[in-house]
Amino acid sequence: xxxxxxxxxxxxxxxxxxxxxxxxxxxxxxxxxxxxxxxxxxxxxxxxxxxxxxxxxxxxxxxxxxxxxxxxxxxxxxxxxxxxxxxxxxxxxxxxxxxxxxxxxxxxxxxxxxxxxxxxxxxxxxxxxxxxxxxxxxxxxxxxxxxxxxxxxxxxxxxxxxxxxxxxxxxxxxxxxxxxxxxxxxxxxxxxxxxx
Amino acid sequence: xxxxxxxxxxxxxxxxxxxxxxxxxxxxxxxxxxxxxxxxxxxxxxxxxxxxxxxxxxxxxxxxxxxxxxxxxxxxxxxxxxxxxxxxxxxxxxxxxxxxxxxxxxxxxxxxxxxxxxxxxxxxxxxxxxxxxxxxxxxxxxxxxxxxxxxxxxxxxxxxxxxxxxxxxxxxxxxxxxxxxxxxxxxxxxxxxxxx
DNA sequence: CCGCCTTGTTGACACATCGCCAATAGTGCT
DNA sequence: AGCACTATTGGCGATGTGTCAACAAGGCGG
Numbered sequence: 001x002x003x004x005x006x007x008x009x010x011x012x013x014x015x016x017x018x019x020x021x022x023x024x025x026x027x028x029x030x031x032x033x034x035x036x037x038x039x040x041x042x043x044x045x046x047x048x049x050x051x052x053x054x055x056x057x058x059x060x061x062x063x064x065x066x067x068x069x070x071x072x073x074x075x076x077x078x079x080x081x082x083x084x085x086x087x088x089x090x091x092x093x094x095x096x097x098x099x100x101x102x103x104x105x106x107x108x109x110x111x112x113x114x115x116x117x118x119x120x121x122x123x124x125x126x127x128x129x130x131x132x133x134x135x136x137x138x139x140x141x142x143x144x145x146x147x148x149x150x151x152x153x154x155x156x157x158x159x160x161x162x163x164x165x166x167x168x169x170x171x172x173x174x175x176x177x178x179x180x181x182x183x184x185x186x187x188x189x190x191x192x193x194x195x196x
Numbered sequence: 197x198x199x200x201x202x203x204x205x206x207x208x209x210x211x212x213x214x215x216x217x218x219x220x221x222x223x224x225x226x227x228x229x230x231x232x233x234x235x236x237x238x239x240x241x242x243x244x245x246x247x248x249x250x251x252x253x254x255x256x257x258x259x260x261x262x263x264x265x266x267x268x269x270x271x272x273x274x275x276x277x278x279x280x281x282x283x284x285x286x287x288x289x290x291x292x293x294x295x296x297x298x299x300x301x302x303x304x305x306x307x308x309x310x311x312x313x314x315x316x317x318x319x320x321x322x323x324x325x326x327x328x329x330x331x332x333x334x335x336x337x338x339x340x341x342x343x344x345x346x347x348x349x350x351x352x353x354x355x356x357x358x359x360x361x362x363x364x365x366x367x368x369x370x371x372x373x374x375x376x377x378x379x380x381x382x383x384x385x386x387x388x389x390x391x392x
Numbered sequence: 393c394c395g396c397c398t399t400g401t402t403g404a405c406a407c408a409t410c411g412c413c414a415a416t417a418g419t420g421c422t
Numbered sequence: 423a424g425c426a427c428t429a430t431t432g433g434c435g436a437t438g439t440g441t442c443a444a445c446a447a448g449g450c451g452g
Contacts, residue, residue, distance in 0.1 A: 005400050005447050027310035043402045105310055114223035114304040149366035153357040160352025170345035179387050186382040191375050201418050201429050239431045
């Protein structure tokens, strides 16, 4: 058995990519650290050495899966509210459908049966998305906690609806788009103003 | 060690109630069948004897937690759409806040890291809720799959928003009510009609 | 080219949890 | 009281996880 030494960063990266693949394909409980180690061609102890506990590794995986999307909401959409809403929704659906499998796995992890650490990772990603929404609709100037809460609720709607589309396939993209854009307009005009 | 014999139904019920308490307080992974057995004053093997696997027990627990709510949407609300929406939302918030802890635990299980069986149990509960919504707004006559999907999305919004309220406490009940009622009206008037 | 030394890597040990099943002992019935 | 039925037990084997001392790959100085 010839064993090779790698730079810590490289080895860590390699193990992580294997873990992402496995956790993306099977639920948490059905992926053992032995599986990860075997697929990475590495001793099981090394996984713990680099990532600590199995849950720590999983948290890292989910964090990566959810961080991918936040790449390009840079250019804020122009125009009136309805057009802006369309742009935002289109962008969201593009991103989500591109990494659908990993995105579904990450959002489906939505709690890991109530685990606090996993919840926190997801909550952070939702926070980022919610702030992005508020900025895109022109209400990003130091929002109140209540306003951010409402925006997070909308993100929740978006996640659920996208899952309905990608996972169950009962909605077309057009229907999803309509649903999300319409509700976003309603939120901005009728609900968000009541947050004070 | 005096051991007592119980009727199978009684014993099963007793173990289940203990399991509900424990799974309601701690996440899945942090509750061992040993804990359940100890709190029930019973050998661990008996838990398996009555419920099969640990996950089977957990499924039963979640099923009970989510079935509680569907008690009393019997009397359909009267009046025009906005009034109906208010009634539905009020009913939902009442039910949810009454069993808040167990409801939070059950919906927070929303995925258990992607486990298919848990997902299915939750999906069934969401289905029931979605059909209830459609009936309450007068669109319950054999809905198309797309319409039911849209209704499920709304249920998702309701779940997320209620969690935002009960768990994080950044929204008042009034704000939650406004958000859900307003979006429900929008859904019924502008989105649901597009499902064909 | 060779020995050393740093440190990436391994293998095994201890521990926890779970599913299973033969053995045991309550409990109602004759 | 004795018996039969079955609820209940306790332990076995398998699997998974975290830890840690020991090992060796590969660069460096001599």
